[in-house]
Amino acid sequence: MTEFRRVPVGEVELNVAIQGEGPLVVMVHGFPESWYSWRHQMGPIAAAGFTACAIDVRGYGGSDKPHPIEAYDLESLSGDVAGLIEALSPDQPGVVIGHDWGAPVAWTTALVHPERVRAVAGLSVPYTGVPTRSLSDIIDAVYKSKGRFFYQDYFAAEGVAEAELEADVRGAVRRLYYAWGGEAPTEAWRSDKRLGDRVLTGLPDPDPFPAWLSDADIDFMVSELERSGFRGGLNRYRNHDRDFTFLRQFQGRRIEQPALFIAGDRDSVLSMFGDRLSLMTDELPDLRGAHMLPGCGHWTQQERPEEVNNLLLPWLTSL
DSSP states (O other): OOEEEEEEOSSSEEEEEEEOOSSEEEEEOOTTOOGGGGHHHHHHHHHTTSEEEEEOOTTSTTSOOOOSGGGGSHHHHHHHHHHHHHHHOTTSOEEEEEETTHHHHHHHHHHHOTTTEEEEEEESSOOOOSOSSOHHHHHHHHTGGGTBOOHHHHHTSTTHHHHHHHTSHHHHHHHHHHHTSTTSOGGGTSOOOBTTOOTTTTOOOOSSOOTTSOHHHHHHHHHHHHHHOSHHHHHGGGOHHHHHHHHGGGTTOOOOSOEEEEEETTOGGGGSSSOOGGGHHHHOTTEEEEEEETTOOSOHHHHSHHHHHHHHHHHHHHO
């Protein structure tokens, strides 16, 4: 049975889904998802002797949804996770696992709040150390200055992506999930779009949808996004400069806790800014595995739940 709680973590309350008893494992989703993206992991993690806790990140689902852009910076979101661990496991640090934007939140929590995190895993987004440039500057250099469309630049304009995605939430979910999935042709996402185009332009809506995401799954995600809207999730993309300023104070610090990385070899994230996987070894001295799943796209734990669980569970039980 899944139990749902609202847990105060400082300035906000988070909606959390919990199964099992034992050492705490917190799972953090990305965009545009919810606690539900961990539905295939919660039962197996609980059965292995842990408290499996999947959260709605602030701005999503049943969690609080502050309006200001700055409420969604990495300092705030990592603070939420650290506060949740303190609330649910005050006497013992927790394990944090993140996917998509949840991965940088997990990595940052381990870096900034090491006393609260005993191990950390990232899915899709590797850890490459404390940044030396703002991601906004990198996006400008690689994409915007060359007239190329880049979704994060598009998302950064307040209200623009909200209007497009909220006009047809079901269509947006289907098209974004398919284009970033392992079954889609490469050109479904890596198109020749230019500045001024919209994010959904040119993205196909497959019929039928790949079997890993059922109609019932899509129904749930659509209902959650229709009640929350997209602003909270999109605000994450509007904090690159603020995140850079915050993280600069941790220059020279590494993530020393046991770490794990899992991604699909067809995940577009891995090719956005060139090869960055090689940087993980130096920044994660206790990296206990970096696994690439053949044919898997961006939605790692949803596309390949059994393979992901077969990697996560031995790592968790070895800690």
